[in-house]
Amino acid sequence: MRGALAGAMAVMLMAAGRMAFAADPVDDFGIPHVRFINDQIASAWSEAGLTPAKEATESEWCRRVHLDLIGRIPSVDELQAFVADKSPTKKADLVGRLLGDDYEDEYARHWTDVWTTVLIGRDVTNERVNRPGMRQYLRRAFSKNIPYDRFMEELVTATGANANRKDVDGFNGATNFLSGKMEEMGVENGVQATAKTAQIFLGTQVQCTQCHNHPFNKGKQNQFWELNAFFRQTRSLRRRDGTNDVQWVELIDEDFAGEGRNPEEAELYYELRNGLMKVAYPVFIDGTEVSKSGYLPATMADGTAYGVNRRKELAALIKTSPLFPAAIVNRMWGHFLGYGFTKPVDDFGDHNPPSHPELLDGLASRFREQSLDLKELARWIVLSQPYALSSRMTKANERDDPSLGEKPKFSHFYLRQLQAEQLYESLLTATQADKTARSEDAAKKKDAWMSQFVIAFGTDEGDDATTFNGSIPQALMMFNGDMIKEATSTGKGGFLDTVASSPMPNKAKIETLYLAALARKPAESEVTAANRMLAARRGDAIGALQDIWWAVLNSNEFIMNR
Numbered sequence: 001m002r003g004a005l006a007g008a009m010a011v012m013l014m015a016a017g018r019m020a021f022a023a024d025p026v027d028d029f030g031i032p033h034v035r036f037i038n039d040q041i042a043s044a045w046s047e048a049g050l051t052p053a054k055e056a057t058e059s060e061w062c063r064r065v066h067l068d069l070i071g072r073i074p075s076v077d078e079l080q081a082f083v084a085d086k087s088p089t090k091k092a093d094l095v096g097r098l099l100g101d102d103y104e105d106e107y108a109r110h111w112t113d114v115w116t117t118v119l120i121g122r123d124v125t126n127e128r129v130n131r132p133g134m135r136q137y138l139r140r141a142f143s144k145n146i147p148y149d150r151f152m153e154e155l156v157t158a159t160g161a162n163a164n165r166k167d168v169d170g171f172n173g174a175t176n177f178l179s180g181k182m183e184e185m186g187v188e189n190g191v192q193a194t195a196k197t198a199q200i201f202l203g204t205q206v207q208c209t210q211c212h213n214h215p216f217n218k219g220k221q222n223q224f225w226e227l228n229a230f231f232r233q234t235r236s237l238r239r240r241d242g243t244n245d246v247q248w249v250e251l252i253d254e255d256f257a258g259e260g261r262n263p264e265e266a267e268l269y270y271e272l273r274n275g276l277m278k279v280a281y282p283v284f285i286d287g288t289e290v291s292k293s294g295y296l297p298a299t300m301a302d303g304t305a306y307g308v309n310r311r312k313e314l315a316a317l318i319k320t321s322p323l324f325p326a327a328i329v330n331r332m333w334g335h336f337l338g339y340g341f342t343k344p345v346d347d348f349g350d351h352n353p354p355s356h357p358e359l360l361d362g363l364a365s366r367f368r369e370q371s372l373d374l375k376e377l378a379r380w381i382v383l384s385q386p387y388a389l390s391s392r393m394t395k396a397n398e399r400d401d402p403s404l405g406e407k408p409k410f411s412h413f414y415l416r417q418l419q420a421e422q423l424y425e426s427l428l429t430a431t432q433a434d435k436t437a438r439s440e441d442a443a444k445k446k447d448a449w450m451s452q453f454v455i456a457f458g459t460d461e462g463d464d465a466t467t468f469n470g471s472i473p474q475a476l477m478m479f480n481g482d483m484i485k486e487a488t489s490t491g492k493g494g495f496l497d498t499v500a501s502s503p504m505p506n507k508a509k510i511e512t513l514y515l516a517a518l519a520r521k522p523a524e525s526e527v528t529a530a531n532r533m534l535a536a537r538r539g540d541a542i543g544a545l546q547d548i549w550w551a552v553l554n555s556n557e558f559i560m561n562r
Contacts, residue, residue: 007308024475026385029092033366037384040359045411051396053389056084060390061091062562065382067418067561068336072425075432076515095382099375108142111374114335114422115142118200119155119177124451127246128236129180130163130173133345137173147374153315161239163248168239175251182236183253183336190231198227199346200530201318203327206284210528225270226283232256232268232313233296251307256294266294282310284317300317323348325364329377330354333363335380338414338561339402355407386410391562416561420450423559430517430553432495490542496549500542506534509545517552 026469028035046053056064062082066074082094098377115138116122120129141151162179183194195207206224237250250477267279271287295307326562327346334340341354354360357375363380370376381387389412389432393400397411418426424446427433485499490496495516499509510530514522522530537544553557 005325019486027088027091029089029383030240031092031378031380031383033363033370034383036362036366037256037359037380037386040356040362041384041386041410044356044359044409048400048408048409048411050400050411051394052385053394053397055394056390056413057520061095061388064387064561065091065095065098067422067426068382069095069110069378070103070106071113071422072106072429073517073519076512079515079519091388092383095379099379104143110421110425111136111142113419117421118331118539119196120180122450124447128162128182128238128249129176130175130248133162133164133171133173134176135173136164137176140173145373145375148367148374149324150320152324156197156201156318157309157311159251159253161248161250165248172251175249178231178234179236179249179251182231182234190228190234193231193234194224194228197314197318198285199322201327202285202321202323202347203330203342203346203373204323205347206285218269221270222270222278222280223283223285225268225278225280227285227314229268229280229282230290230310232266233294233310253311255296255307256310258294263294265292267292280314284314284321285323286317286321288317290317304461325368325372326360328374329360329363329367332374332377333360333381336378336387337408337410338416339408339410343402355409355415387413389413389419391415399492413562418559418561421446422561426558427553428473432498432516463534490546496542496545500545506531506541509541510548513545513549513552517549517558518555 002106023412026038028038050063055061059079059082063073064078066072066078072557082090092455099107105184109500112135116131116134116424120126120131120140137154145189146154154174155177158172158174160170161168162171162173162175162177164171164173177196178193181190182197183189192308195205198204198206206227208280233253233256235252235254239248239250241247254265255263257263259268265281267281269277269279271277282290284290290310290313291308293306293308297305297307297309299305326348330340330345330348332378334345341356342348343353348354363377366380367373367377389410391413393412397409400406400411402414490500499512501510502514507527510527511521514520514526530544534541535543535546537547
């Protein structure tokens with residue numbers, strides 16, 4: 001803990017005012033899909049009698065878009081270059097750079113973090129999941145920006161080994177999506193795979209119908225087991241070493257004889273609440289049936305083809321479903337705006353109507369027309385008017401508060417806490433530790449740090465959560481390795497030493513710290529408090545700057561996406 005003056009300054013920072021708002025006119029940057037978003041959102045404001053907030057400052061928007069697109073705050077140089085840019089297309093230009101080749105690695109790293117959590121959670125104890133293998137696949141997918149339908153298909157139909165080992169052939173990192181959700185044997189094979197595939201790629205929660213009809217929506221028990229039937233040709237084989245520890249998992253497809261031992265019509269059975277047994281065959285959620293055969297595709301001696309690969313059929317049906325593009329649009333909107341059009345984002349249905357149905361459907365159709373390009377979808381959203389608004393509520397839009405249960409109207413930017421991964425990367429950037437930290441074992445260090453906060457619930461869906469509460473003292477205490485210790489110390493060549501030993505006047509040094517952490521210059525009251533700290537240190541400039549730095553990093557403002 002730093003001195004009392006530093007603590008007082010941290011408290012003051014929590015209530016500090018921000019820079020004056022920019023008053024730029026609404027701009028769609030010549031992109032029709034951005035204009036469509038703006039028009040739909042403006043219409044909803046008008047109907048609700050809401051006046052949107054003013055535009056966020058340029059520095060606020062710059063910090064926001066760096067966090068959301070590449071998972072970290074901007075460096076001082078990146079921030080100052082953006083603010084100094086006088087081009088009327090500077091926002092579109094910055095988004096283009098962040099989505100382009102110059103930031104390809106950081107973009108892929110960030111979205112690998114996001115989708116690793118979506119696909120396999122944060123729990124590192126599941127022996128059937130190889131996180132490095134999952135991450136390797138995702139890094140490749142996001143570096144290449146593969147179309148979203150191909151991304152889904154590769155995950156849903158994957159076979160092979162889930163770990164990249166010298167002694168293992170057939171590595172396919174995409175298998176990790178299902179390798180931890182399938183049992184080697186057992187009647188309920190693929191229960192987790194069924195639930196998560198429907199949630200992630202169709203925005204539909206079917207897990208509640210595993211044992212009974214859904215009490216609030218149209219979901220029926222038979223629909224769960226008919227969807228589950230698509231996974232019955234799949235097995236997740238644990239490969240062990242001499243100590244019987246699982247070293248890797250092989251995901252394979254094989255003929256399914258059916259629980260009645262008739263592979264021509266390979267059925268499965270499920271039990272109703274009254275004890276009656278029912279039969280299920282593969283039927284998609286829209287009622288589309290596929291072959292009942294449990295045989296994989298093969299050709300008879302006379303050239304006659306028979307059999308079906310059920311997972312490939314499932315992927316083809318997901319591709320053509322209108323829920324498929326809508327589900328990812330909803331998820332991406334929630335990522336960038338804090339709330340999706342439904343809450344939660346993966347629970348479509350009559351029981352949970354979207355807040356902006358025309359906008360959701362329109363973006364979904366445009367996304368499909370755009371070849372399901374995730375970068376383009378991200379571009380439309382971050383260049384839209386609702387994304388550019390200030391997070392400050394006014395009397396004219398204070399009713400727009402989804403935290404109170406209201407449907408979001410997006411009349412102001414919704415404050416939200418950084419994800420733990422964003423905080424990790426932002427601390428690296430703010431302290432310039434990223435210059436040495438992003439090595440081959442960086443992901444392992446991050447996983448080790450994250451693992452301290454993860455709780456596995458042990459549910460049928462493999463749910464987990466994080467106990468990370470976002471406080472910087474907690475984060476700094478938990479950080480592993482000497483890298484952060486050096487970055488936040490006053491050692492020779494470190495960040496604080498570089499700032500303190502520069503020829504800049506004290507005010508400029510203080511500004512540098514604020515820009516590095518908060519993407520803004522300090523208010524006059526904050527400069528006054530910092531100067532008091534310098535005076536109290538009686539000439540120990542680096543010690544005073546260390547106090548100021550500690551206070552800035554401990555402020556609520558640093559841990560918020562605002």
